Amino acid sequence: MTSYFSLAYLGLFLPAVILLYSILPQKHRWKVLLGASYLFFWSISGKLLLYLVYSTCSIHYFGIWMNAIQSERDRLLLETEKQNKKAVKANYQRKLRQIVTAAILLQIGVLLVLKYADFFGTNINSLLAVLKVPFALPIPQFILPIGISFYTLQAASYLFDVYRGTVHADRNIFRLALFLSFFPQIMEGPICRYSQTCAQLWEGEKIQFANLTSGCQRILYGLMKKVVVADRLNIFIQNVFTDFNEHDGGVTAIAMVLYTCQLYMDFSGTMDCVIGTAEIFGVQLPENFKQPFFSKSISDFWTRWHITLGTWFRDYIFYPVSMSKPLKRLTVSARKRLGNHFGPLLAGAVALFCVWICNGLWHGAGWKYIFFGMYHFALILTANITEPFVKTCAEKLHINRQSTAYHCIQVVKTTILVCFGELFFRAHGLRAGLYMFRNIFTGFSLKTIKDGSIFTLGMDKHDFLIVFVAVLIVFTIGVLRERGINVRGKLSEKNTAVRWAVSYALILFIIIFGAYGAGYIPVEPIYANF
Numbered sequence: 001m002t003s004y005f006s007l008a009y010l011g012l013f014l015p016a017v018i019l020l021y022s023i024l025p026q027k028h029r030w031k032v033l034l035g036a037s038y039l040f041f042w043s044i045s046g047k048l049l050l051y052l053v054y055s056t057c058s059i060h061y062f063g064i065w066m067n068a069i070q071s072e073r074d075r076l077l078l079e080t081e082k083q084n085k086k087a088v089k090a091n092y093q094r095k096l097r098q099i100v101t102a103a104i105l106l107q108i109g110v111l112l113v114l115k116y117a118d119f120f121g122t123n124i125n126s127l128l129a130v131l132k133v134p135f136a137l138p139i140p141q142f143i144l145p146i147g148i149s150f151y152t153l154q155a156a157s158y159l160f161d162v163y164r165g166t167v168h169a170d171r172n173i174f175r176l177a178l179f180l181s182f183f184p185q186i187m188e189g190p191i192c193r194y195s196q197t198c199a200q201l202w203e204g205e206k207i208q209f210a211n212l213t214s215g216c217q218r219i220l221y222g223l224m225k226k227v228v229v230a231d232r233l234n235i236f237i238q239n240v241f242t243d244f245n246e247h248d249g250g251v252t253a254i255a256m257v258l259y260t261c262q263l264y265m266d267f268s269g270t271m272d273c274v275i276g277t278a279e280i281f282g283v284q285l286p287e288n289f290k291q292p293f294f295s296k297s298i299s300d301f302w303t304r305w306h307i308t309l310g311t312w313f314r315d316y317i318f319y320p321v322s323m324s325k326p327l328k329r330l331t332v333s334a335r336k337r338l339g340n341h342f343g344p345l346l347a348g349a350v351a352l353f354c355v356w357i358c359n360g361l362w363h364g365a366g367w368k369y370i371f372f373g374m375y376h377f378a379l380i381l382t383a384n385i386t387e388p389f390v391k392t393c394a395e396k397l398h399i400n401r402q403s404t405a406y407h408c409i410q411v412v413k414t415t416i417l418v419c420f421g422e423l424f425f426r427a428h429g430l431r432a433g434l435y436m437f438r439n440i441f442t443g444f445s446l447k448t449i450k451d452g453s454i455f456t457l458g459m460d461k462h463d464f465l466i467v468f469v470a471v472l473i474v475f476t477i478g479v480l481r482e483r484g485i486n487v488r489g490k491l492s493e494k495n496t497a498v499r500w501a502v503s504y505a506l507i508l509f510i511i512i513f514g515a516y517g518a519g520y521i522p523v524e525p526i527y528a529n530f
Helices: 009-022 026-077 082-130 148-164 173-181 194-203 209-242 249-280 305-324 325-363 366-397 403-426 431-443 461-483 486-494 496-513
Strands: none
Touching: 009 173, 009 209, 009 366, 026 082, 026 148, 026 173, 026 194, 148 194, 148 249, 148 305, 173 431, 209 249, 209 431, 209 461, 209 486, 209 496, 249 431, 249 461, 325 366, 325 431, 366 431, 366 496, 403 431, 461 486, 486 496
């Protein structure tokens, strides 16, 4: 059961959980969800489940400890004279900062050791070899628990929120365990905050028929994205990216675009399945995508793609760094010298750099991931710096930046920039990515397309046609959503015959055109590895 789209999950595990959840009294339903979550995690990671237990116990203990310190502070403040309250607050704030720092280091430390020990150890040894130092660090090999990058960020957000006082520490360790391990989201997110889902998970609301049908519809939609598109593209993408130096620039460019499409269909399709599953149990998870390929800029793109990761970095890295005392002083000084636009950008650039170096490394231990982060950092920073110049040029050239034509140009430009970023993201290392990037411009040719040999790389004409139709369906739904039309809401208003006709049509489309069986290799959950 390594995927939310496996027969074991959709045909056996999920129906069994729904049935058991439905027949038990409300006060015991949380036990079904918790038991199912731990069983699901154990089926994927085995004894590595202990890491999840460690995270749960750790945040439970540190959360209660911080609450105790906060309660002690509040009692003392009531008894303290006004002139001494500032000193009391500062003293307790220092204690809380020390505790939350230790707690976060224990959470992030496990992730760093398990995920990055090999990368950093290898690079340090390479540096020592260049310096001719007769010593090499031993590099341990670790097996990574599935979804550790996701539940670690959830655990960290809980600790930060308790520290800030926006969340009261939960004394019920089972409630925290369910919050961290909820089976639909443990593998690929979305990254939830305690205040968003914990109460919903614990309440054990009765499964409503409307939630069941709506949730199943969304699961089917995600299944279509995954099985019809992402899995069908897999062989072509593998062939081109594996033998990257054997193809011309035209094929490389097509593979780059198709991988961007595959990644979106795989990840957003998984989110459809995850959110649809949670909806069945009456749990509303935050959306992780909002039509990202309608974005007008890279900044806009990252408010629409992997939204919960972006908001996590914004709330727990960008704001704390940019609002720190040293950067506040830097902003004041820079504003006097550089003006109101460029002055704040200096401190903002420092915070933005921290976000994107973390974003790159979060995705994986490798130079290509660091490059991926720095690529987006450079694009966003450049856009921020040049905004006054672009605005002035548009005014002088009488270009209406609110026009549909300008909007379309911006969307196309952003999509192209995103595709190049994903080229490095998928490439077998940074050198391979640089070679493929260069090849698109220096070795571009349409020969492979003209002579039809492109159809020998894992996809024939019919495969391309099926992908085109499926992408067109997703694009049309995206256009409607972008215009504020709730597609599922509109569908729910139709009569029963229409609703079931649409559902059956989607099922038949998946059965007939899904990529499975001999010759097809299902895509492993792409983001589960990050």
